[in-house]
């Protein structure tokens with residue numbers, strides 16, 4: 001078993017005066033492993049992530065962090081008109097030190113992160129003038145530049161076109177496999193979890209959740225129960241491709 005980078009024991013999340021979002025959770029995020037977080041709207045994915053990060057206090061239980069954690073939010077509004085390069089350099093603030101200016105090495109690391117996401121051409125542009133999807137890529141680059149041990153990403157592909165979705169999913173896989181980073185990412189797309197996750201946490205509503213290996217948790221039956229619509233596992237086979245994915249059936253209406 002890889003080294004745990006984050007552990008929770010009996011963790012209960014939620015907001016004061018409201019029922020807990022789910023039953024006590026023992027979660028292990030281990031180096032080199034990817035955990036996908038699925039759940040319907042409002043089931044508590046963002047709340048869980050913010051609790052793991054220490055931004056929200058648990059209602060009960062403990063979170064133990066064993067390394068540097070970085071977070072990629074869904075959205076971020078910058079108070080000033082930073083350039084994209086400056087935004088990524090902010091990710092290295094802990095390495096640069098108070099009142100120091102970024103070194104050549106810091107700028108190189110920031111440019112490498114932008115290049116890994118295929119957006120180095122945006123380096124000089126103002127962050128506030130980018131599209132939502134471009135901003136999302138910059139936030140991922142900023143997290144990459146921190147060289148952290150655990151990366152938590154809130155729907156990192158939500159605003160991205162299919163091509164950038166593929167880049168980000170491949171990048172997450174590479175970060176875990178080659179750099180031994182522990183990754184937790186939330187998604188509404190079970191096909192992404194199927195491609196790269198080792199473990200899956202599925203928030204089912206009514207305080208219930210399923211947590212375990214991808215093969216145990218990410219099944220058509222569980223997804224059908226989660227989304228309350230039929231979801232089928234499909235095998236895609238052609239001369240050059242072979243993979244398994246999930247296809248939802250969007251209702252009984254006749255769309256012709």
Ligand SMILES: Nc1ncnc2c1ncn2[C@@H]1O[C@H](COP(=O)(O)OP(=O)(O)OP(=O)(O)O)[C@@H](O)[C@H]1O
Nearest residue numbers: 014015018021039040041042043044045046047048
């Ligand atoms: N600051 C807050 N105070 C009180 N309740 C909140 C607060 N933030 C979120 N909630 C509630 O907590 C529940 C979980 O919200 P959360 O944002 O964690 O869900 P989510 O699974 O991330 O949803 P989505 O998939 O729509 O992003 C929701 O019912 C939401 O209304």
